[in-house]
Amino acid sequence: MVGTDPKTVQDLPSVLQILLGHKLQTMSNWVSGRIDASSSRMNHLEKNLTDLRCRLRG
Numbered sequence: 001m002v003g004t005d006p007k008t009v010q011d012l013p014s015v016l017q018i019l020l021g022h023k024l025q026t027m028s029n030w031v032s033g034r035i036d037a038s039s040s041r042m043n044h045l046e047k048n049l050t051d052l053r054c055r056l057r058g
Contacts, residue, residue, distance in 0.1 A: 006015045
């Protein structure tokens with residue numbers, strides 16, 4: 001298997017595929033983390049708004 005240190009010009013496509021795959025996975029993980037964090041913040045905000053509405057009615 002070709003690593004990230006190409007020995008010949010023919011190895012370059014494989015090396016690029018590996019490097020781009022790693023970059024894509026890193027970006028995918030980052031996006032997923034941001035979505036999870038945003039979801040948690042929205043859930044917290046919704047709970048606080050619901051609590052506030054209940055206090056204002058009561």
